[in-house]
Amino acid sequence: MRYTTLGRSSERVSVIAVGTWQIGSREWGWGRGYGEEEVIQAIRRSIELGVNLIDTAEIYGGGRSEEVVGRAIKGMRDSVLIATKVWPTHATYDGTIKACERSLKRLGVDVIDLYQVHWPNPFVPISSTMRAMDRLLREGKIRYVGVSNFPPRLLAKAQEHLRSAEIVSNQVKYNLLERGAAESNFRAFGERVTVLAYSPLAQGLLTGKYSAVNRPRDLVRSINRLFDGTNLRRVEPLLERMRELARKYGCEVSQIALRALVERDKVVAIAGVKTPQQAELNAHSADVPLTPGEVEELFGIARGIKLEGFVSIMRTPLRVISALTA
Numbered sequence: 001m002r003y004t005t006l007g008r009s010s011e012r013v014s015v016i017a018v019g020t021w022q023i024g025s026r027e028w029g030w031g032r033g034y035g036e037e038e039v040i041q042a043i044r045r046s047i048e049l050g051v052n053l054i055d056t057a058e059i060y061g062g063g064r065s066e067e068v069v070g071r072a073i074k075g076m077r078d079s080v081l082i083a084t085k086v087w088p089t090h091a092t093y094d095g096t097i098k099a100c101e102r103s104l105k106r107l108g109v110d111v112i113d114l115y116q117v118h119w120p121n122p123f124v125p126i127s128s129t130m131r132a133m134d135r136l137l138r139e140g141k142i143r144y145v146g147v148s149n150f151p152p153r154l155l156a157k158a159q160e161h162l163r164s165a166e167i168v169s170n171q172v173k174y175n176l177l178e179r180g181a182a183e184s185n186f187r188a189f190g191e192r193v194t195v196l197a198y199s200p201l202a203q204g205l206l207t208g209k210y211s212a213v214n215r216p217r218d219l220v221r222s223i224n225r226l227f228d229g230t231n232l233r234r235v236e237p238l239l240e241r242m243r244e245l246a247r248k249y250g251c252e253v254s255q256i257a258l259r260a261l262v263e264r265d266k267v268v269a270i271a272g273v274k275t276p277q278q279a280e281l282n283a284h285s286a287d288v289p290l291t292p293g294e295v296e297e298l299f300g301i302a303r304g305i306k307l308e309g310f311v312s313i314m315r316t317p318l319r320v321i322s323a324l325t326a
């Protein structure tokens with residue numbers, strides 16, 4: 001495992017982290033093929049392999065994700081940083097304080113290591129959320145403040161209002177195919193703000209196991225434009241090169257996807273997992289010896305792929321219905 005740091009702090013964080021939106025989430029197929037036992041083992045195995053950041057959120061599985069994470073880290077609390085998030089509708093001053101207290105309780109911990117604002121809320125002044133963050137830091141309920149899905153200008157504004165600390169991270173969608181948000185962050189803040197990359201496997205597409213004739217059936221991916229037939233075909237040249245590299249290094253395509261992303265310092269790939277096997281592969285991906293030239297080549301191929309826009313308005317409801325009834 002390789003490590004980087006959170007923002008300009010000296011807090012060491014593994015470049016591969018575990019994502020837990022999958023826990024308790026029917027939209028990911030929770031209870032169909034995987035459940036609590038598998039994800040607890042997955043989290044524990046990740047920690048044994050050197051992963052030290054677990055990302056959750058109050059919204060995941062309606063709180064179930066935080067509860068299960070709390071159970072999974074029993075006896076391992078000192079080896080791990082817990083990151084969770086306040087949902088935007090709770091991001092007022094009082095709402096943030098209360099949401100944090102509920103998260104602490106569900107997680108069964110005394111302190112949250114990284115508390116993040118999940119999405120911007122245009123109806124709640126960021127100054128109120130940051131004032132609450134200052135209070136939570138002062139009271140020792142959280143250790144670091146992060147944001148998620150924040151454009152650089154809003155992050156800078158949030159920083160102006162956060163008096164007692166620096167914002168250490170911005171959690172944004174970042175994978176070989178979807179690079180925009182992370183690249184804006186790199187341009188604006190360089191290495192001052194760590195990018196926590198969500199959907200680093202493009203929700204499983206960059207594992208190479210899905211294709212136009214083998215689509216995942218859950219709700220999340222039924223409405224993800226990447227899994228549209230046209231896009232699945234357009235991504236093939238990238239997957240083909242990833243397969244060649246996977247053969248060269250005796251590893252999996254998913255490991256090439258994660259390894260390429262963490263080539264850059266101050267990037268942490270948060271990979272969502274359902275099973276201990278996936279957790280093991282993901283944790284080991286940091287050690288795949290891709291060369292800088294190969295990483296550059298993969299980004300080059302990915303940049304040349306033009307993706308279709310969102311799935312058509314007519315097809316979306318049909319897909320939602322078929323996924324819910326699958």
Ligand SMILES: NC(=O)c1ccc[n+]([C@@H]2O[C@H](COP(=O)([O-])OP(=O)(O)OC[C@H]3O[C@@H](n4cnc5c(N)ncnc54)[C@H](OP(=O)(O)O)[C@@H]3O)[C@@H](O)[C@H]2O)c1
Pocket residue numbers: 018019020021022028055056118148149171172197198199200201202203204207216254270271272273274277278279281282
């Ligand atoms: N801040 C935000 O707004 C936000 C948004 C989205 C996600 N997140 C966070 O980021 C995490 C990761 O993002 P994500 O879950 O959207 O996408 P992801 O990590 O790109 O993809 C996760 C999915 O890929 C498959 N997978 C994972 N490891 C694999 C492996 N080694 N081999 C084969 N398949 C593998 C699994 O699904 P299958 O096995 O079913 O294919 C898994 O559910 C989330 O869990 C959450 O913590 C945050």
